[in-house]
Amino acid sequence: MTGVTPAHDEPLIRNDETMRYRPLGKTGYMVSALAIGCMRLKDDPELNEKLISRAVDLGINYFETTRYYLGGTCQHRTAPGLKEKTAGVIVSGKERIGPDQTAYLFRKEIERQLDILGLDHFKFFQVGWFRWKMMEHLLKRGGVLDAIRRAQDEGLLKFVGFTGHDTPENFIRCIETGIFDCITVPYNMLNRTYEPVIKRAGELGVGVIAMCPVAGGLLGYPSQAIREAVAMDLPTPALALRFVLSNPDVSAACSGMNTLEMLEENVSTVREFDPEEATFAQICEGVDKLREKLGDQFCTACRYCADCPEGLEIWRLMEIWKNWKVFGLEEWARQALEGLSEEKQPARCSACGECEEKCPNDLPIRERLEELKALA
Numbered sequence: 001m002t003g004v005t006p007a008h009d010e011p012l013i014r015n016d017e018t019m020r021y022r023p024l025g026k027t028g029y030m031v032s033a034l035a036i037g038c039m040r041l042k043d044d045p046e047l048n049e050k051l052i053s054r055a056v057d058l059g060i061n062y063f064e065t066t067r068y069y070l071g072g073t074c075q076h077r078t079a080p081g082l083k084e085k086t087a088g089v090i091v092s093g094k095e096r097i098g099p100d101q102t103a104y105l106f107r108k109e110i111e112r113q114l115d116i117l118g119l120d121h122f123k124f125f126q127v128g129w130f131r132w133k134m135m136e137h138l139l140k141r142g143g144v145l146d147a148i149r150r151a152q153d154e155g156l157l158k159f160v161g162f163t164g165h166d167t168p169e170n171f172i173r174c175i176e177t178g179i180f181d182c183i184t185v186p187y188n189m190l191n192r193t194y195e196p197v198i199k200r201a202g203e204l205g206v207g208v209i210a211m212c213p214v215a216g217g218l219l220g221y222p223s224q225a226i227r228e229a230v231a232m233d234l235p236t237p238a239l240a241l242r243f244v245l246s247n248p249d250v251s252a253a254c255s256g257m258n259t260l261e262m263l264e265e266n267v268s269t270v271r272e273f274d275p276e277e278a279t280f281a282q283i284c285e286g287v288d289k290l291r292e293k294l295g296d297q298f299c300t301a302c303r304y305c306a307d308c309p310e311g312l313e314i315w316r317l318m319e320i321w322k323n324w325k326v327f328g329l330e331e332w333a334r335q336a337l338e339g340l341s342e343e344k345q346p347a348r349c350s351a352c353g354e355c356e357e358k359c360p361n362d363l364p365i366r367e368r369l370e371e372l373k374a375l376a
């Protein structure tokens with residue numbers, strides 16, 4: 001890291017009565033274990049202001065934003081609640097990378113997002129929509145890294161991270177470059193794809209912000225199966241947060257909250273959860289037991305079955321089946337089926353069996369569709 005204006009070295013706020021804190025990698029920051037992803041704020045300025053302001057009072061000191069969310073209004077919805085409270089919080093910004101991105105345009109975007117948020121610098125800025133293939137656009141002369149280093153020299157931003165979608169192997173290669181102070185990856189009980197990346201980040205002292213801790217709301221639905229598996233008698237969203245935070249390499253769980261009730265509930269879940277009381281290994285053991293029910297008969301979404309003569313999106317239906325039968329999310333599954341159009345309903349299956357011949361995982365697709373029909 002290059003030089004940073006000393007005025008930017010103020011510590012982050014804390015409220016130890018209501019929040020827990022964790023190191024954000026090697027940045028020196030102690031970040032709140034619960035962060036707010038501002039991409040779900042409603043179109044309700046009064047509520048947003050109250051929500052963000054209350055979050056800071058409760059000790060939340062990380063807010064994830066970018067100009068691109070919510071049709072360009074995400075940062076406008078976030079800023080009013082942070083008025084006069086920005087000194088002790090991280091409000092991250094994010095800009096895309098690609099072949100046409102230049103240091104000049106990236107810098108302009110940093111300035112634009114600072115302006116909208118009413119900040120004089122970013123404590124943390126992310127290269128968004130990143131993957132290993134983009135590294136050449138980051139490193140090229142006059143590219144994104146030039147803009148980042150210059151902005152750091154000028155005190156316009158302090159730490160840098162990335163977020164995006166790629167294979168775990170490629171994300172590990174990205175963090176092993178040593179360029180990034182922190183990463184943001186999706187991580188929850190249902191999606192543990194990036195667990196090896198999180199582990200490597202922990203070894204390298206790279207901070208980890210886990211997004212989608214409640215799987216985009218899916219783990220907001222009740223599941224007796226999950227409760228029993230992890231041996232904790234708690235609502236599913238609380239279990240979901242506990243799972244993420246039991247991983248010692250996660251710095252913060254970043255959840256897209258948009259009501260005061262949700263905020264207060266999540267804050268108290270985080271406050272009450274002492275990671276010592278249920279270790280990551282113990283919780284994983286429970287979640288693994290659920291997964292084991294599937295054996296090797298899980299849908300990998302390879303889509304070899306894409307040309308179903310009835311036009312069914314079989315991989316979507318297999319996902320619904322799995323979340324119902326394996327993770328016990330029956331109410332969610334019923335609603336997911338209700339949300340499908342008439343043409344995509346499992347009842348349209350003519351049981352021709354073509355998909356089963358193509359499926360590399362030998363899934364009993366027709367049998368599972370029959371079960372889904374009964375649920376719909």
Ligand code: SF4
Nearest residue numbers: 308349350352353355
């Ligand atoms: S068995 Fe059903 S789902 Fe499979 S290809 Fe035939 S119609 Fe489509």
Ligand code: SF4
Nearest residue numbers: 299300302303305359
């Ligand atoms: S072929 Fe099998 S594994 Fe591949 S998407 Fe279809 S159901 Fe899933």
